[in-house]
Amino acid sequence: MLGEIVNCMAESFSISSLNPAQRDAVNTIDGPVLILAGAGTGKTRTVTCRITNMLEKGIPPSQILAVTFTNKSASEMRERVCAMVSKKAGKELTVCTFHSLCVRILREGIEKLGYKKNFTIYSGSDQVGLVKQLIVRKGGKDLNLDAMQVLSMISKNKNDDLAADYHADELVSEIARAYTAELRAQNAVDFDDLLVLAERLLREHKDVREVLQKRYQYVTVDEFQDTNGLQMRLLQKLVGAPYNVCVVGDDDQSIYGWRGADVSNILQFEKFFPDPKVILLEINYRSSAAVLHTANSLIKYNIGRREKELKPFHEGGARLRLISMPGDEEEAEFIAEEVLDRHQSHKKPLEDFAVLFRTNQQSRNLETAMRTLDIPYRVVGAQSFFDKKEVRDVMAYLQVFYNPMSDVPLLRILNAPPRGIGQGSILLITEASRERDISVWEAMGTEEVLEELSAKVRGSVNVFTEMVNSFRDRMLDRNSKENMGEILKEFLEKIDYSSWVQRGCKTDAEKEKRAEGIHDVIDYLRDASRQGKTLQKFLDSMALREDRNDDDDIEKQKGVCLITLHASKGLEFPVVYLVGLENGILPHKRSQEEGTVDEERRLLYVGITRAQDEFTMSYCNYRSKYGERVHCESSSFIKELDFTYIDESDYEDIMGAEANEEERDSFFSSLKDMLD
Numbered sequence: 287m288l289g290e291i292v293n294c295m296a297e298s299f300s301i302s303s304l305n306p307a308q309r310d311a312v313n314t315i316d317g318p319v320l321i322l323a324g325a326g327t328g329k330t331r332t333v334t335c336r337i338t339n340m341l342e343k344g345i346p347p348s349q350i351l352a353v354t355f356t357n358k359s360a361s362e363m364r365e366r367v368c369a370m371v372s373k374k375a376g377k378e379l380t381v382c383t384f385h386s387l388c389v390r391i392l393r394e395g396i397e398k399l400g401y402k403k404n405f406t407i408y409s410g411s412d413q414v415g416l417v418k419q420l421i422v423r424k425g426g427k428d429l430n431l432d433a434m435q436v437l438s439m440i441s442k443n444k445n446d447d448l449a450a451d452y453h454a455d456e457l458v459s460e461i462a463r464a465y466t467a468e469l470r471a472q473n474a475v476d477f478d479d480l481l482v483l484a485e486r487l488l489r490e491h492k493d494v495r496e497v498l499q500k501r502y503q504y505v506t507v508d509e510f511q512d513t514n515g516l517q518m519r520l521l522q523k524l525v526g527a528p529y530n531v532c533v534v535g536d537d538d539q540s541i542y543g544w545r546g547a548d549v550s551n552i553l554q555f556e557k558f559f560p561d562p563k564v565i566l567l568e569i570n571y572r573s574s575a576a577v578l579h580t581a582n583s584l585i586k587y588n589i590g591r592r593e594k595e596l597k598p599f600h601e602g603g604a605r606l607r608l609i610s611m612p613g614d615e616e617e618a619e620f621i622a623e624e625v626l627d628r629h630q631s632h633k634k635p636l637e638d639f640a641v642l643f644r645t646n647q648q649s650r651n652l653e654t655a656m657r658t659l660d661i662p663y664r665v666v667g668a669q670s671f672f673d674k675k676e677v678r679d680v681m682a683y684l685q686v687f688y689n690p691m692s693d694v695p696l697l698r699i700l701n702a703p704p705r706g707i708g709q710g711s712i713l714l715i716t717e718a719s720r721e722r723d724i725s726v727w728e729a730m731g732t733e734e735v736l737e738e739l740s741a742k743v744r745g746s747v748n749v750f751t752e753m754v755n756s757f758r759d760r761m762l763d764r765n766s767k768e769n770m771g772e773i774l775k776e777f778l779e780k781i782d783y784s785s786w787v788q789r790g791c792k793t794d795a796e797k798e799k800r801a802e803g804i805h806d807v808i809d810y811l812r813d814a815s816r817q818g819k820t821l822q823k824f825l826d827s828m829a830l831r832e833d834r835n836d837d838d839d840i841e842k843q844k845g846v847c848l849i850t851l852h853a854s855k856g857l858e859f860p861v862v863y864l865v866g867l868e869n870g871i872l873p874h875k876r877s878q879e880e881g882t883v884d885e886e887r888r889l890l891y892v893g894i895t896r897a898q899d900e901f902t903m904s905y906c907n908y909r910s911k912y913g914e915r916v917h918c919e920s921s922s923f924i925k926e927l928d929f930t931y932i933d934e935s936d937y938e939d940i941m942g943a944e945a946n947e948e949e950r951d952s953f954f955s956s957l958k959d960m961l962d
């Protein structure tokens with residue numbers, strides 16, 4: 287049987303190919319294990335080899351759980367393990383994100399918490415839509431209150447184990463209470479609820495906890511430095527004695543404190559699980575010795591970190607540069623011109639270059655400089671696939687097919703495209719639903735409510751509900767052999783949705799993009815249907831795809847990479863520029879007030895360790911802000927760097943030197959022409 291699960295160990299997994307620390311990590315399977323994996327030290331390879339080794343030792347794949355933070359990471363880990371073992375074993379492993387794991391847990395036992403099993407997951411756009419409605423309802427249409435800020439407060443409260451309505455402002459608290467009540471009434475949960483309810487289910491129900499602890503006897507958590515307190519509590523409930531839990535991470539790369547990550551989880555791991563074995567991965571296979579020496583010299587200033595030092599696998603390397611720039615425009619132009627020159631003269635691919643920056647506003651000058659020189663570039667953090675209007679509309683229709691009692695998606699598509707149910711009628715139906723404490727869908731089927739509408743609108747409502755019910759029955763029919771994607775395609779053609787969306791487009795290119803978005807959702811559903819997935823499972827997987835914006839896959843894009851420091855984590859580039867090394871930017875001005883300078887230092891450390899071969903830092907004497915030139919001072923972090931491998935220079939000196947070289951080149955070129 288074991289031979290069926292584990293193939294002849296593939297060449298990609300050979301104990302002898304691992305360094306001693308990696309080998310130790312792979313062979314330590316039982317009990318709590320903390321793997322401190324520095325940047326570029328082969329963390330993913332070590333984790334996948336460790337899982338493969340578990341299988342080789344006879345541990346059933348169904349007992350192995352690996353938790354990551356993004357869907358992309360989960361897919362990559364599964365693919366790597368499958369490449370080393372049989373596909374059968376790979377499929378039996380559970381490799382998923384925290385949120386995806388919680389969906390699995392709640393689908394099995396959420397009824398114990400008073401919810402129905404067919405709960406709906408509210409994604410970001412659904413949440414914003416609901417809170418906007420509540421702001422108008424509670425404070426009037428003229429109330430100037432940002433829905434995203436309210437949601438951020440609610441999210442923080444939930445993750446901090448506080449009541450969702452914990453806030454000094456009574457109106458904000460009232461909106462938060464109403465938001466919680468609306469979700470509950472619609473049998474819906476948001477992303478934070480997935481974690482909160484899963485942890486509560488495990489805490490309050492011993493039977494569920496014991497079933498899951500028996501099922502997942504070997505648990506691995508990747509990127510552990512990014513976990514928050516709630517995720518730590520969930521992990522503690524999930525892992526029972528003898529605590530076969532392995533966490534992998536690097537406290538030096540903990541840069542998400544602003545969204546709740548708690549670095550103390552990794553710094554104080556011994557508090558949560560008894561007597562863990564701590565293994566250091568310190569040999570870096572990514573960066574030159576010069577880059578690593580500089581990074582090490584910086585991060586040692588962080589107090590309370592776990593002691594470790596990145597050691598180069600490759601010695602030597604080009605010297606780093608620190609350049610003083612006059613202003614941010616010159617900074618951007620200098621980089622663009624240098625990139626273009628190296629691309630044309632040395633045939634270096636544009637994809638080898640990355641420009642890292644602390645704040646989104648810094649990308650404007652960089653983009654302008656790239657455009658001026660016609661240099662293709664990609665900016666990480668473009669509009670998400672799931673934020674496109676047409677995608678959100680089509681997904682809302684599918685949510686209505688699955689659960690018409692959910693008000694937000696229903697209200698989104700009730701008159702999209704227009705079908706004779708105007709805003710006034712929608713408002714009347716919505717108010718009636720609140721007065722009767724029923725869903726909007728139920729109100730649309732209540733004779734008393736319909737009688738308040740004009741005959742024409744009443745007819746439109748009846749046609750709409752009959753149509754939805756008809757297609758809904760086909761979508762949810764488990765015995766039908768119809769493909770759900772084809773049903774959706776037929777429905778969208780029936781309501782002429784694509785034509786309506788395209789009528790609002792200004793260009794043919796925009797029309798094409800809208801059409802592609804619609805077809806993409808149909809294709810996703812078509813594939814899910816072929817795989818035997820239900821509509822519920824499809825909606826769950828699509829909602830979870832929004833987590834951490836995995837669709838920003840920069841590897842599929844071309845050109846110079848313009849990327850924020852936060853987004854750059856986990857990536858690497860042969861040539862890296864880091865701009866704006868100034869007080870107020872890096873470290874950010876808020877860090878002094880909030881006491882998070884250590885995290886800013888870790889952010890710079892992450893930036894430095896993205897470079898494989900070459901690294902250039904720059905700071906400006908002046909920066910444009912609101913149309914004015916504001917004086918800047920160089921970052922306090924510069925004084926902490928060891929300058930053994932850093933060359934310091936000035937923009938004016940470099941430009942002057944380049945001009946002289948150009949003059950010499952021109953002279954010799956003219957001389958050659960004369961001789962010819």
